Amino acid sequence: MSANQGKPSASENDWIRITSNDGFSFLVPRKVAVVSGTLKNMLSTESNFAEAASNTCPMSERGVIVEKICEYLTYKALYEKAPPKEEIPDFLERLAPEISLELLMAADYYDVPPPLP
Amino acid sequence: MEAYPDFCPPHEPETKARCMPSLVQLCQRAIALNVDRLDSIEGVRLELVKPMLERCTAETLLRLEQASPELLEITDEIWKSLCFKSYPLAAQSLCMKQDPESWRESFFVIREREAKRFEDVGQRLRMQREEAEQRKKEGQVRFTDRLPPVKRRGWIPAPPKTLIQKTRSDAAKLQKGIYGQRRMIPMPANSYLRSLPNPSPSLPSRATSTAAATSGSRVTVTAVSVRRNSSTTPNPPLNTATAISQTHHPVVTHSQGSPNTKRQRTTFDSDAFAIAQSSPNERPIPLKPPLPKKDPKASLFMPKHRTFSQLPTAPGVRSRS
Numbered sequence: 001m002s003a004n005q006g007k008p009s010a011s012e013n014d015w016i017r018i019t020s021n022d023g024f025s026f027l028v029p030r031k032v033a034v035v036s037g038t039l040k041n042m043l044s045t046e047s048n049f050a051e052a053a054s055n056t057c058p059m060s061e062r063g064v065i066v067e068k069i070c071e072y073l074t075y076k077a078l079y080e081k082a083p084p085k086e087e088i089p090d091f092l093e094r095l096a097p098e099i100s101l102e103l104l105m106a107a108d109y110y111d112v113p114p115p116l117p
Numbered sequence: 118m119e120a121y122p123d124f125c126p127p128h129e130p131e132t133k134a135r136c137m138p139s140l141v142q143l144c145q146r147a148i149a150l151n152v153d154r155l156d157s158i159e160g161v162r163l164e165l166v167k168p169m170l171e172r173c174t175a176e177t178l179l180r181l182e183q184a185s186p187e188l189l190e191i192t193d194e195i196w197k198s199l200c201f202k203s204y205p206l207a208a209q210s211l212c213m214k215q216d217p218e219s220w221r222e223s224f225f226v227i228r229e230r231e232a233k234r235f236e237d238v239g240q241r242l243r244m245q246r247e248e249a250e251q252r253k254k255e256g257q258v259r260f261t262d263r264l265p266p267v268k269r270r271g272w273i274p275a276p277p278k279t280l281i282q283k284t285r286s287d288a289a290k291l292q293k294g295i296y297g298q299r300r301m302i303p304m305p306a307n308s309y310l311r312s313l314p315n316p317s318p319s320l321p322s323r324a325t326s327t328a329a330a331t332s333g334s335r336v337t338v339t340a341v342s343v344r345r346n347s348s349t350t351p352n353p354p355l356n357t358a359t360a361i362s363q364t365h366h367p368v369v370t371h372s373q374g375s376p377n378t379k380r381q382r383t384t385f386d387s388d389a390f391a392i393a394q395s396s397p398n399e400r401p402i403p404l405k406p407p408l409p410k411k412d413p414k415a416s417l418f419m420p421k422h423r424t425f426s427q428l429p430t431a432p433g434v435r436s437r438s
Contacts, residue, residue, distance in 0.1 A: 072140045079137065092143055097151040104144035105161050 016043060017056045018070060024063030026070045032077045033057070036069070037111035061106050068095070068103055069110060145169055153177050157184030163191050170195050175203075175224065196220035204231055 014030040016039070034040040042057050059066050072091060079088045095103070138146070145168050148155070152173040158166050158181055170178060170192065178195060182188050197220040200208040207227045 069140070072143075076137065088137070091138075092147060095143060095147045097147055097154065100144045100147040100151070101155070101158070101161070104141060104148065104165060107140035107144055108162060108165055 014055060018066055019056065019058045020063040020066040021058070021060050022063050024066060026066060028070050028073060030055075032070075032073045035073045035076050039110060059106075059110075062102070064099055065102050065106050068099060069106060072107075141165065149173075155181060157181060158188065159185050163188070167191055167195075171198065175199055175228075193220050196224050200224045200227060204228070207231065 015027045016030055016033040017025050017027055018033070018039075019025040030043070033043060039057055043055065059069070061069075071094070075089075075091055079086070082088065145165065149169040149172040152169050155173075155177065166188070170181070170188070173181070178192060178199070182192055197208075200211075200220055200223060203224075204227045207230065208223075211223055211227070
């Protein structure tokens with residue numbers, strides 16, 4: 001949690017805290033967080049966003065949404081580089097229809113692109 | 118690199134590797150699957166929403182449009198595609214004429230038209246089926262109280278089979294004559310009374326009695342005269358005619374009976390007197406020896422034709438007693 005507070009440069013083992021607007025916070029490794037283009041930009045040390053310093057990204061979404069986004073980021077980070085033989089579970093079944101609309105909006109905002117070839 | 122399609126992104130097919138859809142795509146797909154449960158779409162970018170709208174039904178589309186009017190910009194195309202999907206032929210013909218202003222309107226117009234056509238065809242089929250069933254039912258066996266309708270293919274009466282029928286038809290023809298009408302022979306009541314000799318003072322009474330009998334109970338007179346005639350038998354054919362016609366036309370018989378009685382009186386007055394006198398008093402009890410019951414019937418059905426005649430020799434002879 002506070003392990004990466006003092007480090008000047010971003011390391012691979014950093015954890016990012018993502019907070020939601022209703023008080024939830026989620027911890028994800030940096031490499032997971034940067035799957036999202038927006039988050040990546042936010043955390044980039046090249047920019048002067050405050051988030052970069054504190055490794056915290058507040059998301060103006062509900063906790064449920066934030067959770068789902070983190071989930072997807074993890075899922076993507078995990079299986080992007082997986083060998084072809086490995087079975088990849090379907091993420092669609094984890095998507096509850098009730099949140100899918102909000103999630104769509106959030107996903108669009110946070111720019112979760114498909115994995116690059 | 119690794120073209121291993123897990124499941125290809127349906128809306129943005131740009132990735133070759135792994136085919137792992139983006140979250141956006143996943144969400145779009147999830148919504149599209151449940152689009153009918155959507156109440157409204159607000160605040161979402163229209164491009165994002167479009168793929169889902171393409172998948173929804175007309176009712177849903179209408180509902181969403183009403184809920185969020187900003188969708189109207191993109192829905193026209195969707196209506197067009199809906200038209201073509203649901204009613205390809207009609208939409209095709211519509212498109213050929215001119216591009217309609219609002220595909221939305223045309224969609225509903227086409228839909229109504231198709232529904233009406235469907236209904237018409239269904240109606241026709243139903244009618245045909247009912248008619249076929251009706252026809253089939255008529256051929257079935259049914260319980261009924263009434264007799265089946267008589268088939269009259271030309272009202273030819275059956276030829277007379279029995280003696281009775283023959284004589285009857287002959288008598289009828291006789292009466293009909295040429296003109297086909299049953300003539301009413303006027304009753305020469307006076308004439309026959311006049312011809313009578315007047316020996317006894319009981320003539321008036323006799324006449325009256327006879328007249329009374331004649332006018333009153335016709336059955337009685339007729340019966341008596343017939344019986345008399347049979348026993349005396351001056352004229353069997355006429356007698357027969359009388360007898361026969363009696364069954365049909367008592368009036369005619371009655372009048373015909375008078376000439377008979379007249380004739381009879383010329384020969385056997387006494388007998389007539391006796392009978393005439395007895396008739397008002399007692400009915401059919403004759404003064405003659407009591408005939409067996411069968412006899413009047415036998416005389417009634419005296420055959421006219423010589424071939425079937427039951428007379429011993431020639432006609433004009435007493436039949437039998």
